[in-house]
Amino acid sequence: MQIDTSYRGLLRIALYVISIAMALYHMWAIAFGSPEAVLFRGTHLLFALVLVFLLFRLGSKTEDMELAQGAQVEGEAKLSLPSTLDYVLMVVAVTPILYLFVNYEYIVNRIFYIDDLTPLDMTMGVIMTLVVLEATRRVIGWALPVTAIVFLIYGLFFAKLEPMRMLDQLYMTTEGIFGIPLSVSAGYVLIFVLFGSFMERTGTGQLFMDFAMSLTGNQAGGPGKVSVVSSSLFGTISGSAVANVMVDGPISIPLMKRSGFSPHFAAGVEATASTGGQIMPPIMGAAAFVMAEFLAVSYGQVVIWAIIPAILYYVSCFAAVHFEAKRRGLLGLPRSELPRLGETLRVRGHLFIPVILILTVMYSGYSAPLAALVGTLACFPVAALRKTTRGYVNLKNLLDAFVDGARNALGVACACACAGIVIGVVTLSGVGIVFTQVVTHVSEHTLLLALVMTMCAGIVLGMGMPTTPAYIIMTALLVPAIIKLGVIPPAAHMFALYFAVLSAITPPVALAVFAAAGIAKADLWQAGWAAVKVGAAGFIVPFMIVYEPALLMIGDWPTIVGSFLTSCFGILMFAGGLHGYFITATTPWQRALLIIGGLLLIKPGLETDLIGALVAAVVIATQIAARRNAPQTAPAKST
Numbered sequence: 001m002q003i004d005t006s007y008r009g010l011l012r013i014a015l016y017v018i019s020i021a022m023a024l025y026h027m028w029a030i031a032f033g034s035p036e037a038v039l040f041r042g043t044h045l046l047f048a049l050v051l052v053f054l055l056f057r058l059g060s061k062t063e064d065m066e067l068a069q070g071a072q073v074e075g076e077a078k079l080s081l082p083s084t085l086d087y088v089l090m091v092v093a094v095t096p097i098l099y100l101f102v103n104y105e106y107i108v109n110r111i112f113y114i115d116d117l118t119p120l121d122m123t124m125g126v127i128m129t130l131v132v133l134e135a136t137r138r139v140i141g142w143a144l145p146v147t148a149i150v151f152l153i154y155g156l157f158f159a160k161l162e163p164m165r166m167l168d169q170l171y172m173t174t175e176g177i178f179g180i181p182l183s184v185s186a187g188y189v190l191i192f193v194l195f196g197s198f199m200e201r202t203g204t205g206q207l208f209m210d211f212a213m214s215l216t217g218n219q220a221g222g223p224g225k226v227s228v229v230s231s232s233l234f235g236t237i238s239g240s241a242v243a244n245v246m247v248d249g250p251i252s253i254p255l256m257k258r259s260g261f262s263p264h265f266a267a268g269v270e271a272t273a274s275t276g277g278q279i280m281p282p283i284m285g286a287a288a289f290v291m292a293e294f295l296a297v298s299y300g301q302v303v304i305w306a307i308i309p310a311i312l313y314y315v316s317c318f319a320a321v322h323f324e325a326k327r328r329g330l331l332g333l334p335r336s337e338l339p340r341l342g343e344t345l346r347v348r349g350h351l352f353i354p355v356i357l358i359l360t361v362m363y364s365g366y367s368a369p370l371a372a373l374v375g376t377l378a379c380f381p382v383a384a385l386r387k388t389t390r391g392y393v394n395l396k397n398l399l400d401a402f403v404d405g406a407r408n409a410l411g412v413a414c415a416c417a418c419a420g421i422v423i424g425v426v427t428l429s430g431v432g433i434v435f436t437q438v439v440t441h442v443s444e445h446t447l448l449l450a451l452v453m454t455m456c457a458g459i460v461l462g463m464g465m466p467t468t469p470a471y472i473i474m475t476a477l478l479v480p481a482i483i484k485l486g487v488i489p490p491a492a493h494m495f496a497l498y499f500a501v502l503s504a505i506t507p508p509v510a511l512a513v514f515a516a517a518g519i520a521k522a523d524l525w526q527a528g529w530a531a532v533k534v535g536a537a538g539f540i541v542p543f544m545i546v547y548e549p550a551l552l553m554i555g556d557w558p559t560i561v562g563s564f565l566t567s568c569f570g571i572l573m574f575a576g577g578l579h580g581y582f583i584t585a586t587t588p589w590q591r592a593l594l595i596i597g598g599l600l601l602i603k604p605g606l607e608t609d610l611i612g613a614l615v616a617a618v619v620i621a622t623q624i625a626a627r628r629n630a631p632q633t634a635p636a637k638s639t
Contacts, residue, residue, distance in 0.1 A: 462503020
């Protein structure tokens with residue numbers, strides 16, 4: 001194979017080498033034990049910053065994908081190459097980290113907040129803070145850097161923090177940039193992102209799509225249900241709503257449009273289904289690992305807490321698609337055009353083995369990163385087991401999987417470092433305590449009002465910001481307030497995580513909707529409100545969690561099972577009311593009763609469950625009678 005020795009070719013080789021080195025370093029650290037905190041987190045950030053300044057241009061946050069993947073495209077001269085300034089910034093970015101490594105003994109032996117910083121220490125601290133802000137801006141946009149800048153201004157000019165002490169907190173300790181968020185990115189996120197890349201490169205994405213198609217493709221609104229099932233599966237290995245949309249959307253959205261769904265509804269279904277992947281066990285998004293660190297519990301415990309809320313979320317999505325399809329009289333795809341389940345499992349079913357290995361290792365008592373490492377190492381050997389997937393096993397595909405994994409982790413790494421700036425200022429200034437007092441005072445000790453305030457803040461923070469930093473900031477500012485009002489910590493954190501996730505489908509800034517609407521060629525606002533309507537019941541689930549911890553599998557089993565069943569049926573009624581169909585098309589008063597009865601069943605409590613069941617009985621009885629006595633009506637037209 002001839003090696004391209006041009007500037008462009010050498011840069012590609014450098015990107016491959018750095019990306020593979022980054023992945024291998026983290027795999028080594030998991031297998032043999034990670035170095036000291038500053039060294040491990042610093043090396044993680046060093047790799048990330050080098051790749052960011054090589055891959056992302058100064059003028060925008062658009063990554064040069066073709067360059068990163070080494071694609072040969074027509075008109076290569078148009079590809080954006082790093083400028084001299086990008087190289088300068090790259091060198092400037094790694095200098096403060098190398099300074100910590102070279103002076104490691106001095107760093108660990110000094111007494112934080114007591115020993116004064118040298119002028120060189122302060123200079124490096126300023127540089128570190130600035131390059132983290134710029135790198136984050138390049139990868140995910142302005143939202144998080146502006147938030148961090150606001151907190152820095154607050155700390156300096158309102159909380160009157162000494163600049164030296166603030167730099168000490170942010171740069172010289174593990175309570176700022178190199179804090180818990182970056183630790184989670186280095187220790188957990190990268191290896192799971194790498195696992196997702198390996199799974200995708202060995203054909204697992206196609207397995208998930210075929211699996212979903214064979215199960216639900218021929219049902220009413222089948223392509224929409226395919227989107228829900230496949231997105232929930234792929235979301236467990238991608239951890240990113242937008243990435244999930246971009247993988248599933250090009251297949252599922254055209255199928256939905258072809259079956260009769262409007263473009264904006266198809267986009268809304270795909271965006272909502274893809275977003276839920278971040279709360280879908282067994283492998284959730286990056287924020288779940290942060291939650292485990294904050295609550296000092298195992299990742300497996302977080303998965304157990306998330307099982308029922310995730311099921312309720314997808315029951316809501318599935319029901320919305322079903323009722324909308326029935327209302328419009330939409331049919332599924334012909335069985336002749338769909339893959340058969342048995343054939344799908346025979347051809348690609350073995351690709352489930354790495355996921356099974358992860359669960360087996362994790363629930364055998366080993367750490368989640370080690371389980372992910374085992375699953376990652378198994379991907380290509382498993383693909384080689386069958387002739388049908390052996391074509392994926394080649395050196396280029398393996399190297400590309402490493403590059404994809406490293407590149408896909410950059411956004412989380414930079415976001416976690418930038419969120420560390422916010423956490424550092426919050427911790428040093430005590431603004432978290434002040435904010436808790438404000439929320440408690442404004443809500444006048446009313447839990448529901450405090451929850452609504454937290455929900456709104458989570459949605460606003462998540463607009464344009466990844467789930468992980470949005471959740472981290474909510475944890476610092478808002479979660480303590482609702483815990484103070486009596487909410488148990490797991491429920492408070494799950495509440496915050498849920499709304500940090502749902503911000504991806506909430507207008508006006510809804511990143512998952514933007515991606516799906518682009519594929520569907522749909523109006524952004526219509527797609528956004530369609531996504532909210534599809535996931536509407538999902539917005540109620542976090543409140544259910546707070547008022548009924550049994551939905552987190554906390555409590556006795558009769559209560560857990562009873563709460564789960566009534567909540568499921570309540571969500572079905574609520575979705576039926578929103579979409580105008582239950583057993584048959586609804587009248588206005590039936591829609592109102594379905595929504596009211598659904599909310600009553602969703603709300604914990606025997607009295608509300610009994611009233612909700614009575615309302616459901618009335619609606620069902622009248623619908624059955626109407627179905628028997630009335631002629632078949634024409635399906636409603638698509639809107």
